Amino acid sequence: MSNITWSTSLHLTFRLLPNFTPNLRPFLQADELTPSEVLLKLPYDVARSKSGTGKPDARRYRDGKQLYESIGLLYEDTTGVVRVTDLGKATLRWLALLNEKNIAVLGRHAAYALAACQLRNPTGWGSTYDDSVSVFPFSYIWRMMLSLDGCVTSDELNRAMFKVKNEKDLTEAIEKVKKSRASGKVDEMGPEVISGTAKEDRIIPWMCMASFGWTLISDKRTGEGRYCINPRARAIIREAASVRHKHKHFKGVEDYVLHVSSAAALPRDIR
Numbered sequence: 001m002s003n004i005t006w007s008t009s010l011h012l013t014f015r016l017l018p019n020f021t022p023n024l025r026p027f028l029q030a031d032e033l034t035p036s037e038v039l040l041k042l043p044y045d046v047a048r049s050k051s052g053t054g055k056p057d058a059r060r061y062r063d064g065k066q067l068y069e070s071i072g073l074l075y076e077d078t079t080g081v082v083r084v085t086d087l088g089k090a091t092l093r094w095l096a097l098l099n100e101k102n103i104a105v106l107g108r109h110a111a112y113a114l115a116a117c118q119l120r121n122p123t124g125w126g127s128t129y130d131d132s133v134s135v136f137p138f139s140y141i142w143r144m145m146l147s148l149d150g151c152v153t154s155d156e157l158n159r160a161m162f163k164v165k166n167e168k169d170l171t172e173a174i175e176k177v178k179k180s181r182a183s184g185k186v187d188e189m190g191p192e193v194i195s196g197t198a199k200e201d202r203i204i205p206w207m208c209m210a211s212f213g214w215t216l217i218s219d220k221r222t223g224e225g226r227y228c229i230n231p232r233a234r235a236i237i238r239e240a241a242s243v244r245h246k247h248k249h250f251k252g253v254e255d256y257v258l259h260v261s262s263a264a265a266l267p268r269d270i271r
Helices: 026-027 033-042 059-070 086-094 103-115 137-147 153-160 165-183 199-210 233-243 255-264
Strands: 074-076 080-084
Touching: 026 033, 026 059, 026 080, 026 086, 026 153, 026 165, 033 059, 059 074, 059 199, 074 086, 086 103, 086 165, 103 137, 137 165, 137 199, 137 233, 153 165, 153 199, 165 255
Parallel strands: none
Antiparallel strands: 074 080
């Protein structure tokens, strides 16, 4: 059965600030490498290896590829070789330079790319959705936050946002959140999409991507229990969220990932 609620299959997250995630650089340096070559470059704890051989589990590559291709940084081509996109290469150049004061430089391009991301797409988790799902997940999350006080809670995502299938649903979800905040009753938003003790671990990856590694939005784990738009990124998010993309059908993962990277509108690298 095809999904009509947002996927909970993503497990991995990544961070750019204050320090970037250790596996990010190996992936962004993986252009023209095979999956096996990338896997050997990924950091891992030998003692915790689940492969039984003392070598990194292949899932470390698969999970990382799924995360980074979902936001337009790389893809695996039809020959089985990894290709890093222009957005991925730009992110690599900024790894050692990025800080709280200059996030707007890369952040503006990243936000425009994220705004083009579709829930239903040819990637692993994206291909599981019903044809009725027509959602731009990160743009929708931003629009909900901008319609409120710039912040959103896990309950609001889990009970309202993760059920959104289209533009009309988004409007209704925002109204449900407003009413719930006014009454103080989370149940007014309806039942949870994700339940159980690990539900937060399934929510965080969505906000990790929507924030582009916690550059555009704060991590609730280091804040006051809510995800809030970074004041330095508010104008960027408002601009990117105002773009209305037309939902498209793509020939395959490469076509989709290049579309997302292209939406970043990066200047040509003439070095």
